[in-house]
Amino acid sequence: MILEKCIGAQRCRRIQRALRHGKVTILCLVLTVVVLRGTIGAGKFGTPEQDFIEIRDHFYSRKRAEPHRVLEEVQTTSSDDDPNNYNAFDINTILKDEGEEEKPDPSKPYTLGPKISNWDEQRSKWLKKNPNFPNFVGPSKPRVLLVTGSSPKPCENPVGDHYLLKSIKNKIDYCRLHGIEVFYNMALLDAEMAGFWAKLPLIRKLLLSHPEVEFLWWMDSDAMFTDMAFELPWERYKDSNFVMHGWNEMVYDDKNWIGLNTGSFLLRNCQWSLDMLDAWAPMGPKGKVRDEAGKILTSALKNRPVFEADDQSAMVYILATQREKWGDKVYLENAYYLHGYWGILVDRYEEMIENYHPGLGDHRWPLVTHFVGCKPCGKFGDYPVERCLKQMDRAFNFGDNQVLQIYGFTHKSLASRRVKRVRNETSKPLKVKDELGLLHPAFKAVKVSSS
Amino acid sequence: MILEKCIGAQRCRRIQRALRHGKVTILCLVLTVVVLRGTIGAGKFGTPEQDFIEIRDHFYSRKRAEPHRVLEEVQTTSSDDDPNNYNAFDINTILKDEGEEEKPDPSKPYTLGPKISNWDEQRSKWLKKNPNFPNFVGPSKPRVLLVTGSSPKPCENPVGDHYLLKSIKNKIDYCRLHGIEVFYNMALLDAEMAGFWAKLPLIRKLLLSHPEVEFLWWMDSDAMFTDMAFELPWERYKDSNFVMHGWNEMVYDDKNWIGLNTGSFLLRNCQWSLDMLDAWAPMGPKGKVRDEAGKILTSALKNRPVFEADDQSAMVYILATQREKWGDKVYLENAYYLHGYWGILVDRYEEMIENYHPGLGDHRWPLVTHFVGCKPCGKFGDYPVERCLKQMDRAFNFGDNQVLQIYGFTHKSLASRRVKRVRNETSKPLKVKDELGLLHPAFKAVKVSSS
Numbered sequence: 045m046i047l048e049k050c051i052g053a054q055r056c057r058r059i060q061r062a063l064r065h066g067k068v069t070i071l072c073l074v075l076t077v078v079v080l081r082g083t084i085g086a087g088k089f090g091t092p093e094q095d096f097i098e099i100r101d102h103f104y105s106r107k108r109a110e111p112h113r114v115l116e117e118v119q120t121t122s123s124d125d126d127p128n129n130y131n132a133f134d135i136n137t138i139l140k141d142e143g144e145e146e147k148p149d150p151s152k153p154y155t156l157g158p159k160i161s162n163w164d165e166q167r168s169k170w171l172k173k174n175p176n177f178p179n180f181v182g183p184s185k186p187r188v189l190l191v192t193g194s195s196p197k198p199c200e201n202p203v204g205d206h207y208l209l210k211s212i213k214n215k216i217d218y219c220r221l222h223g224i225e226v227f228y229n230m231a232l233l234d235a236e237m238a239g240f241w242a243k244l245p246l247i248r249k250l251l252l253s254h255p256e257v258e259f260l261w262w263m264d265s266d267a268m269f270t271d272m273a274f275e276l277p278w279e280r281y282k283d284s285n286f287v288m289h290g291w292n293e294m295v296y297d298d299k300n301w302i303g304l305n306t307g308s309f310l311l312r313n314c315q316w317s318l319d320m321l322d323a324w325a326p327m328g329p330k331g332k333v334r335d336e337a338g339k340i341l342t343s344a345l346k347n348r349p350v351f352e353a354d355d356q357s358a359m360v361y362i363l364a365t366q367r368e369k370w371g372d373k374v375y376l377e378n379a380y381y382l383h384g385y386w387g388i389l390v391d392r393y394e395e396m397i398e399n400y401h402p403g404l405g406d407h408r409w410p411l412v413t414h415f416v417g418c419k420p421c422g423k424f425g426d427y428p429v430e431r432c433l434k435q436m437d438r439a440f441n442f443g444d445n446q447v448l449q450i451y452g453f454t455h456k457s458l459a460s461r462r463v464k465r466v467r468n469e470t471s472k473p474l475k476v477k478d479e480l481g482l483l484h485p486a487f488k489a490v491k492v493s494s495s
Numbered sequence: 496m497i498l499e500k501c502i503g504a505q506r507c508r509r510i511q512r513a514l515r516h517g518k519v520t521i522l523c524l525v526l527t528v529v530v531l532r533g534t535i536g537a538g539k540f541g542t543p544e545q546d547f548i549e550i551r552d553h554f555y556s557r558k559r560a561e562p563h564r565v566l567e568e569v570q571t572t573s574s575d576d577d578p579n580n581y582n583a584f585d586i587n588t589i590l591k592d593e594g595e596e597e598k599p600d601p602s603k604p605y606t607l608g609p610k611i612s613n614w615d616e617q618r619s620k621w622l623k624k625n626p627n628f629p630n631f632v633g634p635s636k637p638r639v640l641l642v643t644g645s646s647p648k649p650c651e652n653p654v655g656d657h658y659l660l661k662s663i664k665n666k667i668d669y670c671r672l673h674g675i676e677v678f679y680n681m682a683l684l685d686a687e688m689a690g691f692w693a694k695l696p697l698i699r700k701l702l703l704s705h706p707e708v709e710f711l712w713w714m715d716s717d718a719m720f721t722d723m724a725f726e727l728p729w730e731r732y733k734d735s736n737f738v739m740h741g742w743n744e745m746v747y748d749d750k751n752w753i754g755l756n757t758g759s760f761l762l763r764n765c766q767w768s769l770d771m772l773d774a775w776a777p778m779g780p781k782g783k784v785r786d787e788a789g790k791i792l793t794s795a796l797k798n799r800p801v802f803e804a805d806d807q808s809a810m811v812y813i814l815a816t817q818r819e820k821w822g823d824k825v826y827l828e829n830a831y832y833l834h835g836y837w838g839i840l841v842d843r844y845e846e847m848i849e850n851y852h853p854g855l856g857d858h859r860w861p862l863v864t865h866f867v868g869c870k871p872c873g874k875f876g877d878y879p880v881e882r883c884l885k886q887m888d889r890a891f892n893f894g895d896n897q898v899l900q901i902y903g904f905t906h907k908s909l910a911s912r913r914v915k916r917v918r919n920e921t922s923k924p925l926k927v928k929d930e931l932g933l934l935h936p937a938f939k940a941v942k943v944s945s946s
Contacts, residue, residue: 157920170925176940194660196912202653209645209660213679216667220676227671228664230895231904231914249902252924253934444681451700453682461647463682469608473703474621483704489627 154236154329156248156321163315167255177256179313181223184279185487186258188310190219191243191250193229194265194421203433204421210440211265217447218269223488224261240355241328248321251313264307265421267383267414268439270393272446273480274380274405275487276310281375285312286320288359289383290376299364301341301348304376305383306356307414316373323362323370327353380405386415390435393442393458402446402480413439434459450478605687605780607699607772614766618706628707630764632674635730636938637709639761641670642694642701644680645716645872654884655872661891662716668898669720674939675712691806692779699772702764715758716872718834718865719890721844723897724931725831725856726938727761732826736763737771739810740834741827750815752792752799755827756834757807758865767824774813774821778804831856837866841886844893844909853897853931864890885910901929 160166171179181187192215199205212228219226227250232238234245243262250260259281281287290304311317327337337353341361348357363370381389389410400408418432419425425432441455448454452467470476477483611617622630632638643666650656663679670677678701683689685696694713701711710732732738741755762768778788788804792812799808814821832840840861847860856862869883870876876883892906899905903918921927928934 158922160922160924166923166925174935174940177935198654198657202656203649205653205656205660206649209656209663210681212660212663212667213681216663216677216679220678225671226667228667230661230664230912231899233902233904233914253902255925256935448682451684451704453684461681463684471609471611472617473611474617474706484625484628484707489625 154326154333156245156325159322160252160318161315163252163318167313170255174256179256179258182487184282185223186278187256188224188259188261189227189250189254189257190215190224190261190263191227191229191247192263192265193227193246196230196232199421200423201421201429207420207433207436208265210436211268214268214440214443215263217443218272221272221447221482221485221488222275236329237325238330241325241330241334243355244321244325244328247311248318251311251317255313257313260311260313262306262309262311263412264414266416266418267308267412268436268443269411270384270389270413270439270443271402271405271409271411272443273403273482274409274411275485276382281310283373284375285314285316285373286310286370287375287377287382289378289381291378292376295360295363295376296367296371298346299344299360301345301357301360303360304356304363305414305416306359307416308383308412310382320362320370323366324355324358327358328355381407381410381412383414384410384412386413386418386435386439389413390438393438413442415439437461446480446482449480450483452476605777605784607696607776610773611703611769612766614703614769618764621706625707630707630709633938635733636674637729638707639675639710639712640678640701640705640708641666641675641712641714642678642680642698643714643716644678644697647681647683650872651874652872652880658871658884658887659716661887662719665719665891665894666714668894669723672723672898672933672936672939673726687780688776689781692776692781692785694806695772695776695779698762699769702762702768706764708764711762711764713757713760713762714863715865717867717869718759718863719887719894720862721835721840721864721890721894722853722856722860722862723894724854724933725860725862726936727833732761734824735826736765736767736824737761737821738826738828738833740829740832742829743827746811746814746827747818747822749797750795750811752796752808752811754811755807755814756865756867757810758867759834759863761833771813771821774817775806775809778809779806832858832861832863834865835861835863837864837869837886837890840864841889844889864893866890888912897931897933900931901934903927 171177179187192212194208199208212226215226218224229246232242233249234242237245247260247262251257287310288304288306289308294300294303311320326333327341328334334352337358338351341353341357342348342350344361344365345357363374389407390413396409402409405411415432415436417426418429418436420429420432420436438458441458441460445454445458448463449466452465452469453463454466456462456464467476622628630638643663645659650659663677666677669675680697683693684700685693688696698711698713702708738761739755739757740759745751745754762771777784778792779785785803788809789802792804792808793799793801795812795816796808814825840858841864851859853860866883866887868877869880869887871880871883871887889909892909892911896905896909899914900917903916903920904914905917907913907915918927
């Protein structure tokens with residue numbers, strides 16, 4: 045099947061090269077994606093072709109990245125005093141040093157923490173007692189905490205840390221412009237939940253510690269804001285507790301493992317969410333549990349490859365098998381890119397600049413460009429690292445231009461780190477209006493005028 | 496003089512090694528610092544010994560770092576599409592591409608922008624018109640914007656980006672806890688003012704764009720918050736426009752070039768500050784102007800080595816020569832570490848933990864630990880890079896422990912990236928008070944309850 049896809053003179057030449065590097069699978073994947081992407085028109089979103097791309101994409105990004113991480117984590121560490129020791133997450137060492145508290149007890153099932161059943165009551169009591177920390181900072185504008193993070197270790201691929209830096213700068217900008225607070229995590233709170241499950245204990249901890257936060261917004265470190273002007277349609281979610289990018293049909297009917305994406309989602313701070321986290325977590329514990337769960341997910345979900353359980357598949361599985369229990373509080377958003385797959389967006393930025401403007405959030409000007417499968421911090425991404433880095437620079441600059449225009453500057457091109465002036469300085473700076481009205485937008489003003 | 500300092504069996508052995516690496520000066524500097532530091536007691540702050548250390552420190556950090564950066568900046572760049580092209584700041588290219596607007600005209604003196612004389616009037620008008628963006632967010636709590644940044648290029652020393660990432664995570668934490676907004680700059684707004692002068696055009700631009708900001712807090716990327724509980728004594732600065740760490744005697748009497756530090760300072764958003772920036776900038780333009788100004792500064796200031804003009808020396812010079820014009824609005828703070836030299840702090844963290852607690856901000860628990868001379872992002876620091884990185888990790892973890900304790904965790908040691916639980920989970924999370932009361936502190940609450 046793979047070889048079939050690789051027929052074609054020019055492609056075969058590339059295969060021969062690839063064979064020398066022993067990267068047939070990856071190359072064919074890339075070719076498949078490239079070829080298919082050619083056939084997709086701008087804005088043709090959620091089409092079978094694109095699903096197909098995303099299947100490939102998720103397939104390789106999840107499948108090969110994880111065993112690699114596991115491998116790295118079971119290495120034994122030298123002294124942590126050695127700044128070149130990057131094996132801080134050695135689970136064996138953690139368990140040894142931490143003693144019982146962290147050692148998993150096979151007899152009882154994994155839990156994220158003591159059962160809490162009256163969170164809504166506890167929280168509303170607290171909110172009444174603390175009027176200075178309202179959970180709504182404006183009419184229908186909830187207080188939001190954006191949560192992201194990365195490993196406390198330097199990247200295996202050294203340039204990766206530079207892209208993590210650009211990625212957090214990008215998030216700081218969007219969040220400052222929209223009155224959102226940022227939490228950047230660098231700690232592994234639960235050794236059992238390492239990998240893409242680490243966000244669960246972190247999210248629960250933050251919900252319980254921050255009753256003033258109404259919505260927690262999780263965003264992967266490889267996702268960047270590319271529409272600095274788009275404010276989330278909070279009103280639309282007033283009756284929902286969990287907002288992800290996805291499609292009802294793909295999740296509930298097709299049980300397609302990429303019917304939704306867990307790289308960027310909103311979770312309301314309430315009892316329902318704690319229950320959801322409890323329902324979500326059991327497939328996460330590293331080792332036998334996660335491996336066995338992976339088999340269940342693969343057999344139950346459409347197009348899911350064989351590999352250990354991942355948080356995204358688990359969520360599709362929960363929703364598809366228990367829709368009546370969770371469905372009415374889950375909002376699968378696809379009217380704009382709460383998560384947007386980079387493969388179908390980054391080559392269209394110039395076209396977007398030509399035809400559209402920030403503030404739309406959808407295929408015309410995506411809110412988020414998510415570099416699924418790029419793994420700039422790891423050694424084994426699914427795409428040629430040069431392509432990923434070049435495109436991440438373009439995405440960063442595309443978003444950064446919207447911040448720079450506030451101050452009268454822009455990048456010389458989407459490929460350039462250099463900036464140039466687009467407005468002359470004036471002695472009446474307050475008379476200058478930035479085109480996007482990002483400097484003092486209403487949606488930010490309410491933040492301060494509240495309560 | 497240098498050789499004198501190097502006498503001593505063990506030291507000489509180290510010199511022979513160093514000679515092979517051609518690092519005599521640096522080594523002797525380090526030995527000098529080490530030897531002297533031994534003689535300094537805890538909290539003996541602002542003593543001649545320490546000044547001496549700082550002189551050496553600043554000497555080497557400034558002197559050798561700058562020519563290196565200049566060198567790098569005049570390299571010619573390959574295409575910016577090449578993700579391995581790190582010469583984005585090639586001035587020649589910028590000037591060529593930008594055309595006249597950026598090319599310096601030797602006939603007229605450099606200015607930061609069109610002269611503005613009525614900023615206080617313009618700004619107060621704006622504030623009246625925009626009650627939703629008050630410049631004070633609580634009784635005597637000004638709205639503050641913390642400004643920091645780094646080059647848009649990956650670090651020459653690849654691990655440097657990881658420390659920039661940790662440094663911004665550290666700042667995000669302090670600013671979230673204290674209701675301060677963050678601006679992370681990655682753009683060179685004015686090619687003429689590259690290097691440590693780049694902050695001037697940036698600061699002016701931000702003051703003029705953000706009339707709602709009362710105080711702009713500049714912090715170097717190599718400075719980290721090590722006291723997450725210390726709130727600045729805003730009341731103390733109600734009649735001041737410019738707050739730096741320093742000593743009146745060292746600046747006004749001794750004209751000592753390290754009588755103050757410009758790595759962490761507060762600047763009020765007002766006409767006085769624009770005038771100060773205009774008075775500060777003329778020594779900045781790269782090339783002949785900066786070189787000639789360097790000679791003036793060296794001859795006028797105590798202990799200043801021979802090298803091009805730097806922003807810190809220029810500020811000491813301005814204050815020392817025009818005290819009557821500026822002095823009454825400048826507050827040289829030394830009651831706490833608005834800037835704290837790492838050399839006299841990082842080895843005392845354990846002692847501080849033993850005897851004191853966060854919230855003091857001074858030698859007992861420093862607000863800021865500033866890694867002057869470490870240059871983790873550059874190739875040529877003044878200290879062995881391993882020592883710098885190890886100590887930056889300790890400073891990060893020291894500060895991070897105060898954030899982690901909020902959630903019931905701590906680093907296993909100041910040298911360890913790993914964290915461990917310090918509290919058991921509970922089903923009544925809101926009954927748990929974090930020791931430092933950082934979770935919902937009054938100084939943050941007022942932020943929301945204002946106006």
